[in-house]
Amino acid sequence: MIPHRAAVHNGRASDLAIGAPWSRPGSAFAASPFAASQWAEAMVSWLPLHHDMGLVGCLFLCLTRGLDLWLLNPTTFLARPKLWLENLGRHGRCFAPAPNFGYQLCVERLSPEDLAGLDLSSWRAAMTGAEMVRPETVRDFLELTAGTGFRPEAFRPCYGLAEGTLAVTFDAKGQGLRTLPLPAGADSGLGLAEVACVGEPVTDTEVRIAAPDGSSLAPGKIGEVQVRGPSVFAGYYNDREATADTLVDGWLHTGDLGFLEGGELYLTGRTKDVLILHGHNLMPHELEWLAESAVGGGGAQRCGAFSIARGAAGEEPIVVLEVERADSETLAAIEHDVRQRIGRALSLPLADVVFVRRGKIPKTTSGKVQRRQLRQLYLDGELERLS
Amino acid sequence: MNADDKKHVATEVLAEISGNAKDEIRPEMDLVADLGIDSPKALQLLVALEDRLEIEISDEEAAKLNTVGDIYAFLGAA
Numbered sequence: 222m223i224p225h226r227a228a229v230h231n232g233r234a235s236d237l238a239i240g241a242p243w244s245r246p247g248s249a250f251a252a253s254p255f256a257a258s259q260w261a262e263a264m265v266s267w268l269p270l271h272h273d274m275g276l277v278g279c280l281f282l283c284l285t286r287g288l289d290l291w292l293l294n295p296t297t298f299l300a301r302p303k304l305w306l307e308n309l310g311r312h313g314r315c316f317a318p319a320p321n322f323g324y325q326l327c328v329e330r331l332s333p334e335d336l337a338g339l340d341l342s343s344w345r346a347a348m349t350g351a352e353m354v355r356p357e358t359v360r361d362f363l364e365l366t367a368g369t370g371f372r373p374e375a376f377r378p379c380y381g382l383a384e385g386t387l388a389v390t391f392d393a394k395g396q397g398l399r400t401l402p403l404p405a406g407a408d409s410g411l412g413l414a415e416v417a418c419v420g421e422p423v424t425d426t427e428v429r430i431a432a433p434d435g436s437s438l439a440p441g442k443i444g445e446v447q448v449r450g451p452s453v454f455a456g457y458y459n460d461r462e463a464t465a466d467t468l469v470d471g472w473l474h475t476g477d478l479g480f481l482e483g484g485e486l487y488l489t490g491r492t493k494d495v496l497i498l499h500g501h502n503l504m505p506h507e508l509e510w511l512a513e514s515a516v517g518g519g520g521a522q523r524c525g526a527f528s529i530a531r532g533a534a535g536e537e538p539i540v541v542l543e544v545e546r547a548d549s550e551t552l553a554a555i556e557h558d559v560r561q562r563i564g565r566a567l568s569l570p571l572a573d574v575v576f577v578r579r580g581k582i583p584k585t586t587s588g589k590v591q592r593r594q595l596r597q598l599y600l601d602g603e604l605e606r607l608s
Numbered sequence: 609m610n611a612d613d614k615k616h617v618a619t620e621v622l623a624e625i626s627g628n629a630k631d632e633i634r635p636e637m638d639l640v641a642d643l644g645i646d647s648p649k650a651l652q653l654l655v656a657l658e659d660r661l662e663i664e665i666s667d668e669e670a671a672k673l674n675t676v677g678d679i680y681a682f683l684g685a686a
Contacts, residue, residue, distance in 0.1 A: 300651040326648060499648065557641060564640025565674060568647040 222455040223386050230451040231277060231386035232285050234423035238391035239316070239346055239377070261345050263289040263312040267298030267305050268319065272500075274351045277387035278318050291315075302327050303335055310339045310369070318348035318379075320500025321355050325533055328361040333368055342370030350379040352500045353488060354417035357533045359398045373397040380419040380486055384473055386452040390428060390486045392420035401487060404480065406443050408490030410600045412530035416487045426450030429472075430481055443480045443489050448473040494592045496528040498536055498569070505592055511566055512540045515558040525582050527596040529572070537572035538563075541595055541604065543579045549608055552576050575599065576607040614661055614683040621656045622676060625649050635677035643676075657683075 264283050268275030283290035291308050298305050306327065309317055324347075349359070363373050374397040381387040392399075400415040407416065422428045429437050430444040438444045453473045456464035467474050476493035479486055496503045508526035516523065523543040528536035540559060544552070556574045563569055581604070583591040598604050609617075623630040626643040639645045645653060654665055661683070673679055 296651060299648045300655045330652065499646075557638075560641030561638050564638060568640055568650060570640050570644040570646050 222458055223383075224455050227386045227452045227454065228277065228281060230425070231388055231423075232282055234426065234452060235278070235282060235388045235391070236286065237424050238379075238388065238393050238420075239348075261288060261314045261316050263291060263315040265291045265293070265305065265308045265312060265315055265317045266319075267293035267295050267323070269295045272351070273381070273383040273387050274318055274320070274500075278348070278381075298323070299326070302330050306331075306336065306339060306341065306366075306369075309344050310341050314343045314345055316346035316348065317344065318350065320351040321349055321353060321358050322499040322535060324349060324362045325355070325358045325535065328358060328365055328533075331365060333365060336366060336369055339369045341366055342372070344371055344375055346377050347371075347375045348377045348379050350381055350419065352497045352535070353411060353413070353530075354378045354398075354419065355413070355533055355535070356398060356400050356415050356417055359417070361533065378417050378419045380446075380477075380488065382475055382477075384454045384467065384475070385448055385450075386454065388423050388452070389426065389446075389448050389475075390420045390422050392418065394420070401482065404441070404443065404489065406489075408478070410529035410596060411490060411536070412532050416489060418482075419486050419488060421485050422448075422450070423452070426452060428481065428486060430479065431474075438480075440481050440483075443478055445492060446475045446477045446479050446486065446488070448475060492593070494527070496526070496536060496538055498528065498538065503538075503567075507567065508538055508540055508563055508569075509590075511562045512542055512559045515555055515562055516542060516544065523579070523582070525590040525592050525595040527592050527599075529596065529600065531572075538569060539573045539575065539596075539599065540571055541575045541577060541582060541599065543582055544576050544607065545579065547576075547607070552607060575604055577604055578607065581605060609661065611684045615680050617660050618657060618679050618683055619676075621653060621660065622679070625653050625656070633676055635675065635680055637676045639674060639676070 264279055266275060266279040268279055270276050270280055279290060282288070289312065291312055293305060293308065309315060359376055374395050376397045378392045378398065379388060380390045382389065399418040402415050403413055427449045429447050430442060431447050432438050432444050449472050456468055476491055477488055478490040478492060479488040494505050496505060505526040509524045512524045525541045526538060528538050530536045542559065544555065559574055560571055563571060583594040585591060619630050619633050622633050622643065626645060628643065637643055639650065654670055657663070658665055669682065673682060
């Protein structure tokens with residue numbers, strides 16, 4: 222549940238964060254409720270409106286700031302990504318947010334020749350958030366758009382989540398992508414060599430990094446990102462238990478891992494089991510139920526799903542299944558069945574299907590699969606695969 | 609264009625999008641499970657087929673295409 226005041230606050234916070242670089246230091250320009258319309262005329266988006274970035278970041282912002290909103294159907298963008306860029310070159314001074322995946326799709330599908338004649342110099346801010354910002358994607362996108370007048374400093378990494386209405390931190394410096402080398406202790410399964418700075422907390426908002434025991438950590442130390450401020454949500458609808466776990470003494474426990482450096486946030490992983498694929502969150506049990514249905518379920522949970530990233534393409538799902546000893550032919554048949562069930566239901570190819578003996582998937586005493594531990598075993602090459 | 613030509617174009621497009629060689633593409637292959645075609649790639653596939661074969665594929669028809677063979681059969685009937 223997002224209180225109205227949180228939605229209003231987040232809009233204003235985004236305004237200040239995006240508007241600041243175009244105003245003189247100390248001027249009232251950035252604080253004006255109509256600031257955004259003075260430096261941009263339109264937004265061009267393909268984000269679905271049920272996505273927090275699409276609903277709050279595009280629709281709400283345009284409605285309250287008097288910007289034109291040019292909305293592409295998400296499917297149209299996936300089919301013809303060039304249309305997004307063409308429209309960005311057509312509607313005056315504009316901005317557009319997208320998850321890393323959107324920029325990556327342009328990089329994979331388009332060549333500089335495809336963009337010949339396109340003028341992207343009026344694209345003021347290209348926000349990137351809602352999933353891990355991948356430095357190689359940003360660089361490839363800059364190479365792709367080098368001939369269009371698109372400015373590298375238009376890239377605005379940001380961090381937000383629905384439980385925080387949307388924006389939590391925002392790159393307010395307007396210097397484009399800034400990175401630090403991947404620190405020790407960061408998640409090795411995200412395929413990152415360096416981490417992108419996602420900026421400083423938006424106005425009236427505090428961000429702290431907490432150790433598992435709840436204490437605040439010093440700059441540079443990795444822990445859970447926690448957020449407090451007027452944009453933080455009121456709780457999950459009809460779910461007191463989940464609310465109590467997430468909202469503690471006014472602090473939103475995001476489940477994301479990261480560190481602060483120079484007052485700015487860098488993300489390094491997450492504590493939650495959710496899979497983030499193409500900027501879309503997927504719960505692991507959606508995959509696990511489908512995989513288990515291929516081996517007949519049978520009561521006890523025998524499957525664990527998680528995602529890892531190997532490169533710019535982003536996170537890919539992996540399924541680990543416990544089986545009775547079986548010959549390789551049977552295993553190959555089960556693997557195909559699992560891939561087909563998940564493929565048909567979710568249009569999701571699996572990066573890997575791993576078979577292990579019964580009892581090899583780490584579980585809690587109550588029988589719940591410990592997915593983070595399972596994922597670490599996989600990353601460390603310590604799962605004994607049956608083949 | 610006859611059915612064989614259409615099949616040939618479809619195989620070419622499938623190879624291009626999945627990163628497989630043309631002679632590895634078999635009718636029994638599942639688009640997602642065997643060729644790794646996720647939803648963005650599936651749309652890329654539909655657009656490429658529509659553009660190169662100058663046909664239209666409705667959402668209802670597209671939803672029924674699960675295997676390489678389904679695509680061949682659809683093009684044969686189209």
